Amino acid sequence: MKIEDxxxxxxxxxxxKLSLSILVTANLIDENVAAALKPFDISIQQFNVLRxxxxxxxxxxxxxxxxxxxxxxxxxxTRLVDKLIAKELTERIVCEANRRKVEISITEKxxxxxxxxxxxxxxxxxxxxxxxxxxxxxxxxxxxxxxxx
Amino acid sequence: MKIEDxxxxxxxxxxxKLSLSILVTANLIDENVAAALKPFDISIQQFNVLRxxxxxxxxxxxxxxxxxxxxxxxxxxTRLVDKLIAKELTERIVCEANRRKVEISITEKxxxxxxxxxxxxxxxxxxxxxxxxxxxxxxxxxxxxxxxx
DNA sequence: CTACAAATGTTGTTTAGACAAATGAAAATC
DNA sequence: GATTTTCATTTGTCTAAACAACATTTGTAG
Numbered sequence: 001m002k003i004e005d006x007x008x009x010x011x012x013x014x015x016x017k018l019s020l021s022i023l024v025t026a027n028l029i030d031e032n033v034a035a036a037l038k039p040f041d042i043s044i045q046q047f048n049v050l051r052x053x054x055x056x057x058x059x060x061x062x063x064x065x066x067x068x069x070x071x072x073x074x075x076x077x078t079r080l081v082d083k084l085i086a087k088e089l090t091e092r093i094v095c096e097a098n099r100r101k102v103e104i105s106i107t108e109k110x111x112x113x114x115x116x117x118x119x120x121x122x123x124x125x126x127x128x129x130x131x132x133x134x135x136x137x138x139x140x141x142x143x144x145x146x147x148x149x
Numbered sequence: 150m151k152i153e154d155x156x157x158x159x160x161x162x163x164x165x166k167l168s169l170s171i172l173v174t175a176n177l178i179d180e181n182v183a184a185a186l187k188p189f190d191i192s193i194q195q196f197n198v199l200r201x202x203x204x205x206x207x208x209x210x211x212x213x214x215x216x217x218x219x220x221x222x223x224x225x226x227t228r229l230v231d232k233l234i235a236k237e238l239t240e241r242i243v244c245e246a247n248r249r250k251v252e253i254s255i256t257e258k259x260x261x262x263x264x265x266x267x268x269x270x271x272x273x274x275x276x277x278x279x280x281x282x283x284x285x286x287x288x289x290x291x292x293x294x295x296x297x298x
Numbered sequence: 299c300t301a302c303a304a305a306t307g308t309t310g311t312t313t314a315g316a317c318a319a320a321t322g323a324a325a326a327t328c
Numbered sequence: 329g330a331t332t333t334t335c336a337t338t339t340g341t342c343t344a345a346a347c348a349a350c351a352t353t354t355g356t357a358g
Contacts, residue, residue: 001294001297001298002294003290003293003294003297006297007218007220008204008217008218009204009218013271014278014283014286015271015274015275015277015278016271016274017286017290018274018278018281018286018289018290019178019182019274019277019278020220021289021290021293021294022171022174022175022178022293023175023178023179023220024220024293024297025171025175025293025296025297026171026172026174026175026176027175027220027221027222028296028297029168029171029172029296030172031222033168043343043344045344045345055157055158062306062307063306063307063308064305064306064307068157069156069157069158071156071169071172071173071176072176072345073176073180074344074345074346075345075346075347075348076308076309076344076345076346076347077307078307078308078309079308079309079344079345080344083344098305098306098353098354099352099353099354100305100306100307100352100353100354101305101306101307101353102306102307122162122164122165125164125165125167125168126164128164128168128296129163129164129167129168129296131295131296132167132292132295132296134163136288136292137163137164137166137167139285139288139289139292140167140170140288140289140292140293141152141166141167141170143281143285143288143289144152144170144171144173144174144289145150145151145152145170146280146281147174147177147178147277147278147280147281148150148152148155148173148174148177149150192313192314194314194315211336211337212336212337212338213335213336213337221315224315224316224317224318225314225315225316225317225338225339226337227337227338227339228314228315228338228339229314232313232314247323247324247335247336248322248323248324249322249323249324249335249336249337250323250335250336250337251336251337
């Protein structure tokens, strides 16, 4: 659907058209992913932290590493991790080498939860982009790369 | 910057690559626009409501209309509008024809604020997409349109 | 060594978002 | 015309985000 029709507006300058398209589409993706995660009682942010930790392949990550890799850089990653610890999906230990740091890792329970969730999120993403060809994906991601510098 | 490099991951399946690219880029846009709005002490959501009301060209809008057109459909548009009313940027009157509805319109002060803000936001958007050609904008927005159906 | 600065997280506080329930007005049904 | 349904918005409540202030450990310069 054209962004102008969706937002009932017209004559958007190109820069605004593109930025609104990206924002509205991102919102749609968020809504759909959040809905898929809901049965598992986990938020998108929490899900992302779990995926980051899994990507560490056993190595624990400290808070600033997680924060760097998060889609949305919110300031209180501490409390986000607190939630995951309360659910026993992650663990936190104080780093021995540098006692300012903490080392956070995903638990077995966390890995199992991800294994359950992954196919659902994959399905949502595939469903959303079903009309986009692989070639188009390349073009679009390249353009978006340029926006993110 | 490639999304894999940015998130320090690799071998993303195409659907996830695209969806992450969109989400991360949207986040970047949000951050930049929010920063531009900060001096005016107004949030992105509030800014969007003001633009929607301006788009009405004098005609007031009711709450559900605003909600439909918002980028992110949050549930308490009431309180969002309350904030704008407190700042005297909008007005709310109960609709005479259908007393369930309310009619919301932008004030002169609101219009003036928009006039001040617009060039700043335009500049942010242009700066962000400076490396994208008009042709590319067309291609990308078309693809995003397909995601939003 | 001591003091000062930087790094790394945590906590406090205020504001916004999600979601359900409630309110009140109009429309529909019996 | 009274009762029920639906509509449009508001309110309540709980959780999350923004942002600043604080705490603790480490690094460094005199």
